[in-house]
Amino acid sequence: MANSLLEIVGLTKSFPGVTALDGVDFALRGGEIHALMGENGAGKSTLIKVLTGVFPRDAGETRLEGKIIAPRSPREAEGLGISTVYQEVNLIPHLSVAENICLGRQPTWLGVIRWPAIANRARAALARLDLSLDVNRQLSAYSIAVQQLIAIARALDISAKLLILDEPTSSLDRNEVEELFKKLRKLRAGGLGIIFITHFIDQVYEISDLITVLRNGCRIGCFATKDLPRIKLVSHMIGKAVHQVEALEQKRASAASIRSEAPMLEARGLARKGSLRPLDLDIRPGEVVGLAGLLGSGRTETAKLLFGVDRADQGTVRMNGREVRFDSPRAAIRYGIALTPEDRKVAGIIPNLTVRENIVLALQTRRGSWRRLSVAEQAKLADRFIQALGIKTPSREQTVRNLSGGNQQKVLLARWLAIEPKLFILDEPTRGIDVGAKSEIERLIQSLRQDGLAVLFISSELEEVVRQSQRVVVLRDRRKVDELREGEISEGAIMQSIANPNLERTGA
Amino acid sequence: MIRLNPKYIPLLATALVLLAVFVTGSLLYPNFGTPRVAVNLLNDSAFVGVAAVGESFVILSGGIDLSVGSMVAFVGILIAKLLQVGWDPFLAMGVALCVGTAAGAVMGGLIHFFELPPFLVTLAGLFCLRGLGFVIYPESIGIDHPFYGQVLPQLSILVAPKAVLPFTAMCFLSSVVVGTFVASFTRFGRNVYAVGSNENSARLMGLPVGRTKITTYALASFFSALGGIVATFYMQSGNPASFVGLELDAIAAVVIGGTLLTGGVGFIPGTLMGVLILGLIQQIIIFNGTLNSWWTRIVIGALLLVFIVLQKLISRGGDRETLVAAK
Numbered sequence: 001m002a003n004s005l006l007e008i009v010g011l012t013k014s015f016p017g018v019t020a021l022d023g024v025d026f027a028l029r030g031g032e033i034h035a036l037m038g039e040n041g042a043g044k045s046t047l048i049k050v051l052t053g054v055f056p057r058d059a060g061e062t063r064l065e066g067k068i069i070a071p072r073s074p075r076e077a078e079g080l081g082i083s084t085v086y087q088e089v090n091l092i093p094h095l096s097v098a099e100n101i102c103l104g105r106q107p108t109w110l111g112v113i114r115w116p117a118i119a120n121r122a123r124a125a126l127a128r129l130d131l132s133l134d135v136n137r138q139l140s141a142y143s144i145a146v147q148q149l150i151a152i153a154r155a156l157d158i159s160a161k162l163l164i165l166d167e168p169t170s171s172l173d174r175n176e177v178e179e180l181f182k183k184l185r186k187l188r189a190g191g192l193g194i195i196f197i198t199h200f201i202d203q204v205y206e207i208s209d210l211i212t213v214l215r216n217g218c219r220i221g222c223f224a225t226k227d228l229p230r231i232k233l234v235s236h237m238i239g240k241a242v243h244q245v246e247a248l249e250q251k252r253a254s255a256a257s258i259r260s261e262a263p264m265l266e267a268r269g270l271a272r273k274g275s276l277r278p279l280d281l282d283i284r285p286g287e288v289v290g291l292a293g294l295l296g297s298g299r300t301e302t303a304k305l306l307f308g309v310d311r312a313d314q315g316t317v318r319m320n321g322r323e324v325r326f327d328s329p330r331a332a333i334r335y336g337i338a339l340t341p342e343d344r345k346v347a348g349i350i351p352n353l354t355v356r357e358n359i360v361l362a363l364q365t366r367r368g369s370w371r372r373l374s375v376a377e378q379a380k381l382a383d384r385f386i387q388a389l390g391i392k393t394p395s396r397e398q399t400v401r402n403l404s405g406g407n408q409q410k411v412l413l414a415r416w417l418a419i420e421p422k423l424f425i426l427d428e429p430t431r432g433i434d435v436g437a438k439s440e441i442e443r444l445i446q447s448l449r450q451d452g453l454a455v456l457f458i459s460s461e462l463e464e465v466v467r468q469s470q471r472v473v474v475l476r477d478r479r480k481v482d483e484l485r486e487g488e489i490s491e492g493a494i495m496q497s498i499a500n501p502n503l504e505r506t507g508a
Numbered sequence: 509m510i511r512l513n514p515k516y517i518p519l520l521a522t523a524l525v526l527l528a529v530f531v532t533g534s535l536l537y538p539n540f541g542t543p544r545v546a547v548n549l550l551n552d553s554a555f556v557g558v559a560a561v562g563e564s565f566v567i568l569s570g571g572i573d574l575s576v577g578s579m580v581a582f583v584g585i586l587i588a589k590l591l592q593v594g595w596d597p598f599l600a601m602g603v604a605l606c607v608g609t610a611a612g613a614v615m616g617g618l619i620h621f622f623e624l625p626p627f628l629v630t631l632a633g634l635f636c637l638r639g640l641g642f643v644i645y646p647e648s649i650g651i652d653h654p655f656y657g658q659v660l661p662q663l664s665i666l667v668a669p670k671a672v673l674p675f676t677a678m679c680f681l682s683s684v685v686v687g688t689f690v691a692s693f694t695r696f697g698r699n700v701y702a703v704g705s706n707e708n709s710a711r712l713m714g715l716p717v718g719r720t721k722i723t724t725y726a727l728a729s730f731f732s733a734l735g736g737i738v739a740t741f742y743m744q745s746g747n748p749a750s751f752v753g754l755e756l757d758a759i760a761a762v763v764i765g766g767t768l769l770t771g772g773v774g775f776i777p778g779t780l781m782g783v784l785i786l787g788l789i790q791q792i793i794i795f796n797g798t799l800n801s802w803w804t805r806i807v808i809g810a811l812l813l814v815f816i817v818l819q820k821l822i823s824r825g826g827d828r829e830t831l832v833a834a835k
Contacts, residue, residue, distance in 0.1 A: 074712060074714050090709040090713060094772045094773050095698075103698060103702055104713060106698065113693045113694060
């Protein structure tokens with residue numbers, strides 16, 4: 001390839017028992033946005049980490065502008081002009097914006113930091129992204145989206161030639177993603193090479209020029225984005241033929257099995273000051289109710305109120321006709337409600353415990369410490385769920401931190417399914433997991449529903465909400481603005497409800 | 509209205525408490541607000557203060573150093589012993605500073621390379637240094653070197669009539685100035701804040717995390733050893749059994765001075781104020797004359813609680829601000 005900025009040839013990296021990268025080739029030119037796609041465990045992160053010197057390589061060669069490089073630390077890679085912006089904003093929240101941009105390379109005079117120069121340099125770095133902020137404010141005063149841009153500004157502050165974006169859009173809403181893409185296009189026009197990693201297929205088609213697909217540590221191919229149909233891309237990623245993928249995509253939740261029973265959960269005028277305005281919500285057994293809305297529209301807040309994490313200051317909740325009050329998640333669990341939280345790393349999975357220990361946790365808690373599940377019972381329970389949910393793990397005694405995101409999510413689901421809940425609240429169950437695992441989790445939700453479980457499904461991916469739900473409740477600005485029933489549900493309809501300023505239907 | 513950066517709120521609270529304590533003392537006792545009491549206060553707090561400057565760095569980096577009291581006692585007996593056998597005082601002090609700093613670097617190295625909790629490593633340091641002090645000499649040794657007896661008293665400045673700023677106080681104030689400079693105007697200092705705020709981010713930002721942590725503990729032990737030297741000026745002796753629990757006073761002063769115990773937020777001048785608050789409370793109780801000196805402890809305990817709660821409230825407030833901005 002002519003005038004390649006970055007050329008990787010035959011890169012190989014093994015971890016004990018796994019070949020994470022197997023002779024991978026990759027090439028990138030300046031002024032190009034190159035998407036790196038693949039399921040979790042395909043080797044994307046490993047490729048980036050070897051490239052930036054977090055891991056040493058086993059074999060292979062990397063050239064930057066024709067010169068062989070082998071950085072041994074992210075610091076060294078930065079010095080060569082390779083900068084990375086990670087999924088979670090890795091900046092220092094307590095320090096000022098200016099300092100975050102210049103940290104570690106502050107301009108000094110005889111070892112004394114020149115603070116005014118820092119502010120100027122930060123402003124200049126932000127100006128490259130057309131951003132004008134008060135650089136002396138604390139970083140944490142800005143939203144995640146802005147922090148993400150600040151992280152990019154930091155990456156570009158050193159004369160970066162190559163910018164790596166690892167899942168930069170996971171925590172951003174639609175407008176914020178648009179804004180980010182605008183900046184990326186500008187940087188591309190300026191000749192920067194960008195490697196873009198994401199799970200969002202839409203975004204790849206919106207922004208990238210080329211797509212390289214990895215699967216099981218091997219390079220499947222490099223394609224021009226405009227010549228690669230989406231369905232082909234998915235088929236490359238999961239390694240199944242196109243017709244199989246199509247069958248998977250088109251599978252819609254069937255309407256027939258909804259029973260017009262009395263609601264299992266009825267919320268009336270449920271509200272909490274500063275978090276949610278009065279909301280009515282019914283969920284019937286065997287029904288998936290989708291909760292749609294933009295980031296910050298009150299989706300997670302609704303889940304927290306129903307699960308007793310936050311206390312409602314208005315309204316009533318009835319379960320099977322009886323009025324109940326949840327002051328704590330413990331109380332909600334006693335009534336058979338389960339919740340998988342939005343951020344499984346922070347509030348769910350316990351990474352240092354094994355798969356078995358993670359799965360039995362909720363059941364053991366409900367039984368109390370005095371009535372311990374025997375080891376045999378625990379093993380049986382764990383094996384049953386590992387099989388039922390298809391959790392990919394070498395054994396039930398594997399520590400959960402070693403599993404991929406999708407499998408961690410399944411372990412979390414298993415934990416709650418073990419207590420046989422009646423209502424399952426799933427907050428972003430598929431965030432940050434790959435296409436294959438996503439469709440497995442979707443199938444799982446549908447089969448749970450058919451077993452009579454009531455599900456409240458929260459997701460920022462509209463297509464997913466559409467595919468899963470029998471009813472969709474649309475939220476905007478912490479208020480319910482619409483409710484779509486079977487037959488009315490489509491991405492377009494949901495977007496209209498979110499966008500339409502006049503719409504404000506309350507009651508169900 | 510001026511928008512106050514939330515990070516200055518704890519510092520402001522500390523300043524207000526300092527002012528309140530001082531005003532209370534002055535109103536209760538006519539001689540309280542004189543320059544003479546002020547220089548005495550600085551003199552009495554000097555060695556705690558120097559050590560607390562070092563402790564501030566460790567706490568800012570997200571760690572803790574429990575070896576302070578043992579280090580001060582160890583350095584004291586080391587110097588006293590070396591002078592007894594006829595060493596030059598400057599050489600003795602130099603050796604003490606080097607040994608102290610090296611001990612800190614070793615503790616920092618253990619914490620970094622073996623990923624051990626600072627609490628345990630410095631607890632081990634506490635025991636080792638305390639024991640080593642007794643190995644040097646098991647009892648108190650008086651210092652009668654001419655430098656201590658004749659030169660030191662002259663190294664003082666008359667700041668007001670009948671108020672002489674002693675050398676110990678100068679050491680304390682210079683430590684605060686040097687500490688403030690290092691914390692705010694060097695890359696190392698800023699790295700300490702970054703590591704204390706989020707170590708993982710600091711690593712991914714390409715900052716030298718390991719070097720920063722080791723240097724932090726070395727620097728803290730340097731200040732502890734310097735505190736030990738100042739203590740010999742103050743006590744004119746070295747005693748291996750002295751200063752038990754001094755590290756807790758230092759930690760209290762740092763926290764009351766507005767530094768977040770979880771790291772990443774705080775200012776060295778805050779520590780100066782924290783030390784002065786502790787000293788003033790002690791002075792008030794001495795002036796009173798009838799109260800048992802243990803009342804100092806009770807007041808310090810109460811203040812400490814107030815400040816921890818205050819910090820919690822502020823960090824929550826900070827979160828709220830973020831949420832609003834995100835919306």
